[in-house]
Amino acid sequence: MLKSTNIKWEDSSIVRNDYEIRNGHRGVVVWFTGLSGSGKSTIAKAVLHKLFNDNKQVTLLDGDNIRHGLCGDLGFEEVDRSENIRRVGEVANLFYQTGMIVLCTFISPFIKDRQSVRQKFSEGSFCEVHIKCDINICKKRDPKGLYAKVAEGKISSFTGISSPYEEPTNPEILIMSDKFSVEICAEQVIKHLKLSGII
Amino acid sequence: MLKSTNIKWEDSSIVRNDYEIRNGHRGVVVWFTGLSGSGKSTIAKAVLHKLFNDNKQVTLLDGDNIRHGLCGDLGFEEVDRSENIRRVGEVANLFYQTGMIVLCTFISPFIKDRQSVRQKFSEGSFCEVHIKCDINICKKRDPKGLYAKVAEGKISSFTGISSPYEEPTNPEILIMSDKFSVEICAEQVIKHLKLSGII
Numbered sequence: 001m002l003k004s005t006n007i008k009w010e011d012s013s014i015v016r017n018d019y020e021i022r023n024g025h026r027g028v029v030v031w032f033t034g035l036s037g038s039g040k041s042t043i044a045k046a047v048l049h050k051l052f053n054d055n056k057q058v059t060l061l062d063g064d065n066i067r068h069g070l071c072g073d074l075g076f077e078e079v080d081r082s083e084n085i086r087r088v089g090e091v092a093n094l095f096y097q098t099g100m101i102v103l104c105t106f107i108s109p110f111i112k113d114r115q116s117v118r119q120k121f122s123e124g125s126f127c128e129v130h131i132k133c134d135i136n137i138c139k140k141r142d143p144k145g146l147y148a149k150v151a152e153g154k155i156s157s158f159t160g161i162s163s164p165y166e167e168p169t170n171p172e173i174l175i176m177s178d179k180f181s182v183e184i185c186a187e188q189v190i191k192h193l194k195l196s197g198i199i
Numbered sequence: 200m201l202k203s204t205n206i207k208w209e210d211s212s213i214v215r216n217d218y219e220i221r222n223g224h225r226g227v228v229v230w231f232t233g234l235s236g237s238g239k240s241t242i243a244k245a246v247l248h249k250l251f252n253d254n255k256q257v258t259l260l261d262g263d264n265i266r267h268g269l270c271g272d273l274g275f276e277e278v279d280r281s282e283n284i285r286r287v288g289e290v291a292n293l294f295y296q297t298g299m300i301v302l303c304t305f306i307s308p309f310i311k312d313r314q315s316v317r318q319k320f321s322e323g324s325f326c327e328v329h330i331k332c333d334i335n336i337c338k339k340r341d342p343k344g345l346y347a348k349v350a351e352g353k354i355s356s357f358t359g360i361s362s363p364y365e366e367p368t369n370p371e372i373l374i375m376s377d378k379f380s381v382e383i384c385a386e387q388v389i390k391h392l393k394l395s396g397i398i
Contacts, residue, residue: 013244014251014259022254045212052213055221057256059297060213070289090269091290098258100297 019099023057025199027099029092029121030189033108033168034131035160036146037138039177039185040105043131046186048103056199058101061088066106076157082113089117096125101198109165124196129189130171133178135160172196218298222256224398226298228291228320229388232307232367233330234359235345236337238376238384239304242330245385247302255398257300260287275356281312288316295324300397308364323395328388329370332377334359 020026030047032040044060051058066088067074074080085108095102108114118126138160139147150158157163168174173192175185193199219225229246231239243259250257266273269286273279284307294301307313317325337359338346349357356362367373372391374384392398 014247018251022251048213052217052221059293061293069292070286087269087286091293093268094258094260094290095294098299 016097016099019057019097023099025056025099025101026125026197027096027101028125028127028193028198029096029102029104029117030127030129030193031092031108031114031117032103032105032129032131033114033171034177035133035135035138035165036107036158037141037143038131038133039141039182040107040131042182043175043177043185043189044103044105046182047189050186050190051101051199054199056101057099058103059095060103060105061092061095063106066091078110078163081108082110085110085113085117089120092117093120096121101193107159107165109159109163111166111168114168127173127192127196127198128168128171129173129175130168131175131177131185132167133176137178215296215298218256218296222298224255224298224300225324225396226295226300227324227326227392227397228295228301228303228316229326229328229392230291230307230313230316231302231304231328231330232313232370233376234332234334234337234364235306235357236340236342237330237332238340238381239306239330241381242374242376242384242388243302243304245381246388249385249389250300250398253398255300256298257302258294259302259304260291260294262305265290277309277362281309284309284312284316288319291316292319295320300392306358306364308358308362310365310367313367326372326391326395327367327370328372328374329367330374330376330384331366332375336377 016027032044034040041062048058048060070087071084074084085106088104088106092102092104114128142148146155149155150161159165173189175188177185215226231243233239240261247257247259265287270283273283284305287303287305291301291303313327341347345354348354349360358364372388374387376384
């Protein structure tokens with residue numbers, strides 16, 4: 001529901017293209033989706049390091065970090081998850097408009113939510129990365145101890161267990177994080193960015 | 200109300216200091232507050248141009264632009280205005296964490312809202328700029344035709360008319376935009392950033 005009225009669009013005068021020329025690469029939103037424990041953050045951080053060290057303008061928006069601040073008012077029901085993803089999409093767009101490579105790591109279990117973020121961007125400016133990992137391996141890794149809490153009945157509405165995860169049907173990148181090392185997975189992303197002319 | 204639970208803080212590994220070293224300047228949030236028509240956006244854009252051309256990492260978050268996206272679900276009642284400013288503060292912080300100079304132009308009429316944004320930042324990392332302008336001059340300029348609409352009774356709750364504007368009591372920078380040119384006002388901001396060691 002759009003409630004904001006009497007708004008004139010302000011042209012910031014310095015536009016994305018100006019930033020991209022100066023940065024020496026294009027901006028893009030790289031959206032990592034997958035189960036908790038699938039390796040989204042770990043792989044994205046490896047990508048962040050590689051790109052930063054290669055002097056690219058890059059940032060990481062992380063599900064957990066965002067929920068401490070911008071989305072601290074939201075819970076984990078479907079409507080809150082959707083609003084969470086909507087806001088992140090808007091923030092990703094603000095960073096994208098400064099020509100940055102914006103790495104976003106969010107479980108983002110619903111196709112419609114990911115689709116609505118994608119629709120904010122032009123073809124080639126949104127890159128969906130499915131971090132695919134057997135849920136039993138996610139459970140074993142359990143880096144945040146969440147699967148354990150679920151087993152103890154302490155968390156309701158947990159993706160992959162009591163709440164659905166809708167796999168991407170046609171992601172730009174499919175990464176089998178239960179079969180390859182973090183290094184190889186990160187390189188897969190970098191390679192895609194090179195092949196698609198982003199960097 | 201903080202509803203997000205079961206969250207672990209993710210260290211992004213590349214921290215603000217890393218960005219700042221590479222950028223060659225410190226990050227800062229420069230918060231322009233003032234009446235509609237006072238010249239916030241115009242002055243901020245002039246600052247944006249100067250800093251961008253001086254090869255600084257800089258961006259502009261604008262009240263109107265943000266309300267098209269991130270805060271498109273919010274209206275103009277006090278509670279919505281507060282939530283608008285809260286979200287912008289969080290987004291400004293995300294940009295700040297990449298070492299950027301973040302120019303924010305928001306009427307932000309309430310001291311408590313500006314204060315709660317300021318509290319997210321350490322001393323010297325938040326710079327409040329009061330763009331002070333006689334409301335009669337704002338009305339004459341009326342760049343968005345809003346004062347005219349107010350006079351026609353088409354807008355309720357308009358800052359400075361039917362809704363209060365609480366002036367900053369101790370801003371880092373006080374700019375009399377009804378007395379000086381845009382060029383001089385913008386230079387006043389740049390000079391402050393230099394004197395305070397940001398750039």
